[in-house]
Amino acid sequence: MTQLALVIDLNVCVGCHACVTSCKEWNTSGSAGPLCDDNPYGAGPTGTFFNRVQTYEVGEFPNTETVHFPKSCLHCEDPPCVPVCPTGASYKRDKDGIVLVDYDKCIGCRYCSWACPYGVREIDEHQKVMKKCTLCVDRIYDESLPESERKPACVLACPTSARLFGDVHDPQSEVSIAIREEGGYALMPEWGTKPSNHYLPRRKTRLHIHEDELVRADNPLKKEQREHAAPVDAPTLDDSTSW
Amino acid sequence: MSNIHVAEAAPEGSYEVKNTTCYMCACRCGIRVTLRDGEVRYIQGNPDHPLNKGVICAKGASGIMKQYSPARLTRPLRRKEGTERGAAEFEPISWDEAFEIMETRLKKLRATDPKKFALFTGRDQMQALTGLFAKQFGTPNYAAHGGFCSVNMATGMIYTIGGSFWEFGGPDLDRAKLFVMIGTAEDHHSNPMKIAISRFKRNGGRFISVNPVRSGYSAIADEWVPIKPGTDGALLLAIIHELIKQGLYDRDFLVKYTNAAELVNRDESSDAFGLFVRREDMDVEEGCFDPQNKLWWDRLTDQPVSTLTEDADPFLLGEYTLEDGTPVKPAFQLLKERVEQYTPEWAASITGIPAETIRRLAHEMGIVARDEKIELPIAWTDVWGKDHETVTGNPVAFHAMRGLAAHSNGFQTIRALSILMTLLGTIDRPGGFRHKAPFPRPIPPCAKTPKGPEGVKPDTPLAGMPLGWPADPNDLFVDDKGEPVRIDKAFSWEYPLSAHGLMHNVITNAWRQDPYPIDTLFIFMANMAWNSTMNTDEVRKMLNDKDDNGEYRIPFIIVADAFESEMTAFADLILPDTTYLERHDVMSMLDRPISEFDGPVDSVRIPVLPPTGECRPFQEVLIELGTRLKLPAFVKEDGSRKYRDYPDFIVNYETEPGSGIGFLAGWRGKGGEKFMKGEPNPSQWEMYEKNNCVYHYELPKSYQYMRNWNQGYLRWAQEHRLTRYDEPINCHIYSEVLQKFRLAAQGKRPGKQPPAHLRQRIETHFDPLPFYFEPLESSLTDKHKYPLNAITQRPMAMYHSWDSQNAWLRQIHTYNYLYVHPSLGARHGFNDGDWIWVESMHGKVRCMCRFSEAVEPGTVWTWNAIGKSRGAWRLSPDADEANKGFLLNHLISEELPAHDAGEHVSNSDPVTGQAGWYDVRVRVYKARPDEPKVTAPQFAPMPALPGTGRTPKWLAFFAGRFTKKSA
Amino acid sequence: MHPAFSVIFLTTLIGVGQGLFLAIFTGQSYSAVELLPSEDSVAFYGTGAMIALGFLVAGLIASVFHLGRPERAWRAASQWRTSWLSREVIALPVLMFLVFLYGVMHFFGWDTVLFTSPTGARLQVTLVVGTLGAIATFALFLCTGMIYAAVKFLQEWASPLTVINYLLLGTMSGFTLATAFASLTAPDLVHFFGVWTTLITLAAFVTRFASLVRNARIKYKSSIQTAIGIRHSQIQQKSMGFMGGSVNTRDFFHHKSPQFLRTVKLLFLLLAFFAPLILLWVGMEQNHSGILLAAFVVQYLGLVAERWFFFAQANHPQNLYYQTV
Ligand SMILES: Nc1nc2c(c(=O)[nH]1)N[C@H]1C(S)=C(S)[C@@H](COP(=O)(O)OP(=O)(O)OC[C@H]3O[C@@H](n4cnc5c(=O)[nH]c(N)nc54)[C@H](O)[C@@H]3O)O[C@H]1N2
Ligand SMILES: Nc1nc2c(c(=O)[nH]1)N[C@H]1C(S)=C(S)[C@@H](COP(=O)(O)OP(=O)(O)OC[C@H]3O[C@@H](n4cnc5c(=O)[nH]c(N)nc54)[C@H](O)[C@@H]3O)O[C@H]1N2
Numbered sequence A: 001m002t003q004l005a006l007v008i009d010l011n012v013c014v015g016c017h018a019c020v021t022s023c024k025e026w027n028t029s030g031s032a033g034p035l036c037d038d039n040p041y042g043a044g045p046t047g048t049f050f051n052r053v054q055t056y057e058v059g060e061f062p063n064t065e066t067v068h069f070p071k072s073c074l075h076c077e078d079p080p081c082v083p084v085c086p087t088g089a090s091y092k093r094d095k096d097g098i099v100l101v102d103y104d105k106c107i108g109c110r111y112c113s114w115a116c117p118y119g120v121r122e123i124d125e126h127q128k129v130m131k132k133c134t135l136c137v138d139r140i141y142d143e144s145l146p147e148s149e150r151k152p153a154c155v156l157a158c159p160t161s162a163r164l165f166g167d168v169h170d171p172q173s174e175v176s177i178a179i180r181e182e183g184g185y186a187l188m189p190e191w192g193t194k195p196s197n198h199y200l201p202r203r204k205t206r207l208h209i210h211e212d213e214l215v216r217a218d219n220p221l222k223k224e225q226r227e228h229a230a231p232v233d234a235p236t237l238d239d240s241t242s243w
Numbered sequence B: 001m002s003n004i005h006v007a008e009a010a011p012e013g014s015y016e017v018k019n020t021t022c023y024m025c026a027c028r029c030g031i032r033v034t035l036r037d038g039e040v041r042y043i044q045g046n047p048d049h050p051l052n053k054g055v056i057c058a059k060g061a062s063g064i065m066k067q068y069s070p071a072r073l074t075r076p077l078r079r080k081e082g083t084e085r086g087a088a089e090f091e092p093i094s095w096d097e098a099f100e101i102m103e104t105r106l107k108k109l110r111a112t113d114p115k116k117f118a119l120f121t122g123r124d125q126m127q128a129l130t131g132l133f134a135k136q137f138g139t140p141n142y143a144a145h146g147g148f149c150s151v152n153m154a155t156g157m158i159y160t161i162g163g164s165f166w167e168f169g170g171p172d173l174d175r176a177k178l179f180v181m182i183g184t185a186e187d188h189h190s191n192p193m194k195i196a197i198s199r200f201k202r203n204g205g206r207f208i209s210v211n212p213v214r215s216g217y218s219a220i221a222d223e224w225v226p227i228k229p230g231t232d233g234a235l236l237l238a239i240i241h242e243l244i245k246q247g248l249y250d251r252d253f254l255v256k257y258t259n260a261a262e263l264v265n266r267d268e269s270s271d272a273f274g275l276f277v278r279r280e281d282m283d284v285e286e287g288c289f290d291p292q293n294k295l296w297w298d299r300l301t302d303q304p305v306s307t308l309t310e311d312a313d314p315f316l317l318g319e320y321t322l323e324d325g326t327p328v329k330p331a332f333q334l335l336k337e338r339v340e341q342y343t344p345e346w347a348a349s350i351t352g353i354p355a356e357t358i359r360r361l362a363h364e365m366g367i368v369a370r371d372e373k374i375e376l377p378i379a380w381t382d383v384w385g386k387d388h389e390t391v392t393g394n395p396v397a398f399h400a401m402r403g404l405a406a407h408s409n410g411f412q413t414i415r416a417l418s419i420l421m422t423l424l425g426t427i428d429r430p431g432g433f434r435h436k437a438p439f440p441r442p443i444p445p446c447a448k449t450p451k452g453p454e455g456v457k458p459d460t461p462l463a464g465m466p467l468g469w470p471a472d473p474n475d476l477f478v479d480d481k482g483e484p485v486r487i488d489k490a491f492s493w494e495y496p497l498s499a500h501g502l503m504h505n506v507i508t509n510a511w512r513q514d515p516y517p518i519d520t521l522f523i524f525m526a527n528m529a530w531n532s533t534m535n536t537d538e539v540r541k542m543l544n545d546k547d548d549n550g551e552y553r554i555p556f557i558i559v560a561d562a563f564e565s566e567m568t569a570f571a572d573l574i575l576p577d578t579t580y581l582e583r584h585d586v587m588s589m590l591d592r593p594i595s596e597f598d599g600p601v602d603s604v605r606i607p608v609l610p611p612t613g614e615c616r617p618f619q620e621v622l623i624e625l626g627t628r629l630k631l632p633a634f635v636k637e638d639g640s641r642k643y644r645d646y647p648d649f650i651v652n653y654e655t656e657p658g659s660g661i662g663f664l665a666g667w668r669g670k671g672g673e674k675f676m677k678g679e680p681n682p683s684q685w686e687m688y689e690k691n692n693c694v695y696h697y698e699l700p701k702s703y704q705y706m707r708n709w710n711q712g713y714l715r716w717a718q719e720h721r722l723t724r725y726d727e728p729i730n731c732h733i734y735s736e737v738l739q740k741f742r743l744a745a746q747g748k749r750p751g752k753q754p755p756a757h758l759r760q761r762i763e764t765h766f767d768p769l770p771f772y773f774e775p776l777e778s779s780l781t782d783k784h785k786y787p788l789n790a791i792t793q794r795p796m797a798m799y800h801s802w803d804s805q806n807a808w809l810r811q812i813h814t815y816n817y818l819y820v821h822p823s824l825g826a827r828h829g830f831n832d833g834d835w836i837w838v839e840s841m842h843g844k845v846r847c848m849c850r851f852s853e854a855v856e857p858g859t860v861w862t863w864n865a866i867g868k869s870r871g872a873w874r875l876s877p878d879a880d881e882a883n884k885g886f887l888l889n890h891l892i893s894e895e896l897p898a899h900d901a902g903e904h905v906s907n908s909d910p911v912t913g914q915a916g917w918y919d920v921r922v923r924v925y926k927a928r929p930d931e932p933k934v935t936a937p938q939f940a941p942m943p944a945l946p947g948t949g950r951t952p953k954w955l956a957f958f959a960g961r962f963t964k965k966s967a
Numbered sequence C: 001m002h003p004a005f006s007v008i009f010l011t012t013l014i015g016v017g018q019g020l021f022l023a024i025f026t027g028q029s030y031s032a033v034e035l036l037p038s039e040d041s042v043a044f045y046g047t048g049a050m051i052a053l054g055f056l057v058a059g060l061i062a063s064v065f066h067l068g069r070p071e072r073a074w075r076a077a078s079q080w081r082t083s084w085l086s087r088e089v090i091a092l093p094v095l096m097f098l099v100f101l102y103g104v105m106h107f108f109g110w111d112t113v114l115f116t117s118p119t120g121a122r123l124q125v126t127l128v129v130g131t132l133g134a135i136a137t138f139a140l141f142l143c144t145g146m147i148y149a150a151v152k153f154l155q156e157w158a159s160p161l162t163v164i165n166y167l168l169l170g171t172m173s174g175f176t177l178a179t180a181f182a183s184l185t186a187p188d189l190v191h192f193f194g195v196w197t198t199l200i201t202l203a204a205f206v207t208r209f210a211s212l213v214r215n216a217r218i219k220y221k222s223s224i225q226t227a228i229g230i231r232h233s234q235i236q237q238k239s240m241g242f243m244g245g246s247v248n249t250r251d252f253f254h255h256k257s258p259q260f261l262r263t264v265k266l267l268f269l270l271l272a273f274f275a276p277l278i279l280l281w282v283g284m285e286q287n288h289s290g291i292l293l294a295a296f297v298v299q300y301l302g303l304v305a306e307r308w309f310f311f312a313q314a315n316h317p318q319n320l321y322y323q324t325v
């Protein structure tokens, strides 16, 4: 069975928010739209976004790591948000594991958002229905798009390619390999939601320098010694020994 | 909501897809715009574009909200008779009226004293056109943002290696193994840099970031080296010290491709002291290049020889005496002596970086450069005719930007960095620094300003470029008394190498009428009443100030902008520009193209939407104005209109009649068969359109490296008129250009002499070798009172001040905090999130603080230009930008406190005039509990300008006029 | 969580309705086995049921304010297999129907005796309907309680105590109201209800207090470390990625001080349990309907506070992601 998902590589995410606004622009005019904004030009502007990028600091100066952390619906394999929905508006597709909301059925009771530990569902305060990441379901199957663009908007946008997209159930997929080989992990594993989206941790490249790499025979400084050969006629031991 | 639940179905409507070039920032990515029923439905990165390869950024993806922003200006406006400037009371007028006003006024100025017209442009990308206009008008008073931006980066590197970071070159991260990024937050090359860094990391490269703050790019560095602001010079010099001490430099490279081995006159009594010893017996052609008639001291024969003598191998170190008794030393010896004092221990005390770390950094650089050499099987021929089987490279790459540039010691710091890169042998080689066309240029480049007031004449084009690259003191643009000719005092003894002008001093100088009063100040695309001016509060008053006769001290101000910025309030005349989606535009080889390492690239914008309201592309406005003023470039012999419009101008304009050089390099020649040079091609626009709006010429592999010395490349560049000469461009470890200025200051040179009060300043700062000094502002500050450094940096999701009108982006940054290390809070009794004051010797600002472990504890910082003046940008008066957002510029002065060099010296680098944004010293303390919880200072709210849009309480953007979904 | 007033009123109002119905029905059951005299079917059983129905309807109306799209509320019945909310949506109208039927039958005296036991106890039709109603009432309590108790990562709620509390607190408020109601319509039942009310109130206090004690000792399973998957003792959020707030900052947090929370806790303990008990006994002693009614009103206010606190105290793990603007 297919389970489509995103894998987010924290090792290269620079926190640029490209995935945030490209998601917004794609989806506001797509099948999941519009994504409303309140007070767009006033105090406390606030709106519906499917994807947000947060920033954390780990450790203390000077050993601080700054971690940019994008988060959207994780399309859990065992999504607690789905069974609680009284209308069936929230559902998980058998076909590809995408968790979606059917706006025509949703009554806006918010119960599914209570049932999501990750805080990724956002009710639309104007349409009064629950919204969330659709994994760009209206892009990824759109045959009018070139194959290479049948990917979520955020994935296409991401300048660092920190966002990988694919089938985490296919062991040969790029995403599965990344999870396997780069230590991919799930968020809040304690709740057994089995998020399909995974995160790849920071990895560090270090350099080790051996002492003998500093002093070498080919050190260019050696070329700078001026040869001061002493005159041949100056005194030497040769003038005063008899052995 | 009929078909919403069909999750996969696209809403119906008629779709169109068009390519153009983004301009949500100066990176200029290729974009693909999908329209539904004529409205923007989706803006994505163009996958076929060489720059961004399909990706986009947060700003680029928010173009829709810029296009439909209520803050857009849509009508020409005139300040209402009898109202005060700054009160922002305007009445709409027609374009005809607007042109008449400008024509009458400017015609008179041109006929009398053209320098009374000043044209200054901000974060634009059309300096080729605006510069042409100014030159044709005959005013020297023209500059773009470079002077307050990063001219230190441009000059420091171009005067050393003939090219620079910024838009002219960059790190080759495809092949580098070690990457050191210094003082960069986002930079112009936003998307390409991100693409490159992530690929670099994935390929196992090691990434080190030197920055007082760990944000953005630095976040993903393998190692963060926190440094105290303004002290990078000390770090770099100590690294050079260690590299030389350990012999970790590329000797071969230094000998062949730099002036390291060239002999410098050390006879203090001589007027040629500090200059290279030149062979008088060699014939040298005159020109803008560096004649090779210099000497080495040969190791093998132990005597002086001409540089590059076959079989000779020069000493880099030592001291020698020429036959005529002149003591000489190789330039490298002088460098070694210079850095003797700059030990890692010394630097540790200044930079806050442990000496051990500095040493290790030096070793990492030196060892990776030496031991991980790259050898590419690419045969090439050097400019001296020698064939090489391979191209080699030392894979240590650097990148740096305003963290170095925006300090008053930045020029020398960047010289030090360029020299470090040269010592490691990384110039235009794989894995190191790579040029982008039209660079490399001669050191310094050929363009020059007029050399005196006689260059400015009524009704005559300027006798030179408004901006240029002085090669010696006689190139300065000063009068007989050594006083400046330009209003910003660029190219004067105060800032001799100010290659980009000093935009940050224009208003102050014009207001003080020093060196002279001007009449009309024309500002295009710059928010000089807010974020691109220092000392914002006072400058706003100057814009409004009147003389004793009740006349404005700056009599007339024209602002061409696309939005209701803070600057528009101070205009007498406002010209509404189009957005990037509505106009033709070029990223020209004459300006700052988007070239790649592998060859020249230029690109265009082609409108995807019609102009909004009465907006008119500023390009069209300039051409119309130029035509009305009968500026020679814009009219025929008989004075009649030469160009129908801007697209026509771009196709048909040639730098000189028949030169074949125009704004666009691609598809020249009658049928588009030529490039770089060729007759105008009437279908040039269509050809760009068909090719993703970009022209990319990939140089043959053998021309792609070592371009400073690559015979094939240099000849190609000369043939295609990128350069005048095909002479080698050797790196200037030792800068004779600087030494000439120093000699002039010492009275040892004929020709132009600095005024007495500036002699010391020139003598000190025009040091031919890099040196470290404390930034000028700090050295004039009481550091016990103001112990902290305050800096800003760019947020990736906002462009300067202009994105606050963007409904999506402003949700990400709607106000800003001052980031401080928690120890400051502990010391001064405030908590995370508290309201505090941050105060410099020039002013104070109330703001909120945010504790952070990712900042050097002696530094405080904030995101740049998030705070706004109340009511500007069509934000409601209670918007967070004006209540909680703040602007650090209030704390930064455009002038230094009076000192030896004078009373009104710019707060800038003494060599280049680069604005010292990041030199300010501050203290912080808690705001009293009874103080209002809003930012200070505050300004009177700006009213909505006529023609701007309605600001709805909520938005539900859905593209497609006829398929709007019911909410 | 952010206490939404619609949900506070929904749960407290139907609680009263459910409790009142249970009380009335308890009264009838006792009289059916002749432990109590039987009452006037119109004035007591009929009106009582209608008042209970009134509360249920009021609760339903309150719930409408919680729904974004109430016109589609009917759809909410479809997922009874998995959703406690859906089950509640079914149980509530079923109960309302039964209560209505129960009331109407009493009003119109449709009360055929189906069966009389040798001891003389009579099985009336209304008793059958009432029993079904009682079952529905318990089912509804179960559903309502489970809506909260089933969200396992809302650890304050994920406990059987949540269901028990919904049951006991609702029943308690209904019995208090029944006592006051009886003082007007069936004075001989006042003591009967008064004693029951007292017992239930004490039981409710014990279980509610138990949940407070339990909640004070919760070890949260989620932490910032598990939330972002980084093992380090010092992690701090510096930005949540947007500054003007979002549904996630509004719906899941009360935005009140800990002090305020403590005050509400004391207030509800006082108003929901102790004050009504005192008023109840004073009212019974003095045989004063006004005071008995006051006992109910005070208790109801206490329950509103209790419900506010119930929501506010629940710590949603999503808040780990929304700590710093
Ligand atoms: N404290 C502090 N201040 C700084 C800096 C810093 O680091 N710290 N950085 C400095 C630097 S490097 C720079 S480059 C400057 C930038 O400063 P500015 O050049 O002033 O940049 P913006 O604030 O973006 O203002 C540009 C103006 O262009 C307008 N605009 C946008 N799009 C268009 C268009 O299509 N057409 C026209 N006609 N106008 C348009 C905007 O509305 C805005 O008014 O800021 C400087 N100021
Ligand atoms: N998103 C976005 N992109 C932009 C812009 C924008 O406004 N928004 N502006 C564009 C413009 S005009 C410019 S000029 C470029 C500028 O691009 P950058 O040079 O990247 O911009 P700054 O934000 O000035 O960043 C300077 C960095 O230097 C650090 N720094 C400050 N002082 C020192 C120091 O003394 N030493 C060291 N080592 N580091 C220091 C700061 O912490 C910061 O990280 O960006 C361009 N790109």
Ligand code: SF4
Pocket: A072, A073, A074, A075, A076, A079, A080, A081, A082, A099, A115, A116, A117, A118, A119, A120, A121, A132, A193
């Ligand atoms: S992340 Fe939340 S909304 Fe998405 S599937 Fe999992 S539980 Fe549901």
Ligand code: SF4
Pocket: A084, A085, A086, A087, A088, A089, A090, A101, A105, A106, A107, A108, A109, A110, A111, A112, A113, A129, A130
């Ligand atoms: S808000 Fe909509 S999707 Fe969520 S539980 Fe309620 S009905 Fe289902």
Ligand code: SF4
Pocket: A022, A023, A024, A026, A027, A050, A051, A072, A132, A133, A134, A135, A136, A152, A153, A154, A155
């Ligand atoms: S997959 Fe699509 S909907 Fe989900 S976060 Fe990415 S862009 Fe948004």
Ligand code: SF4
Pocket: A008, A012, A013, A014, A015, A016, A017, A018, A019, A020, A053, A068, A070, A157, A158, A159, A160, A161, A162, A163
């Ligand atoms: S677009 Fe990519 S790099 Fe940028 S914030 Fe999103 S995941 Fe990170």
Ligand code: SF4
Pocket: B022, B023, B024, B025, B026, B027, B028, B029, B052, B055, B056, B057, B058, B059, B060, B061, B190, B191
């Ligand atoms: S980096 Fe600049 S040019 Fe490129 S997409 Fe972003 S805003 Fe547009």
Ligand SMILES: [Mo]
Pocket: B145, B148, B149, B150
């Ligand atoms: Mo800049």
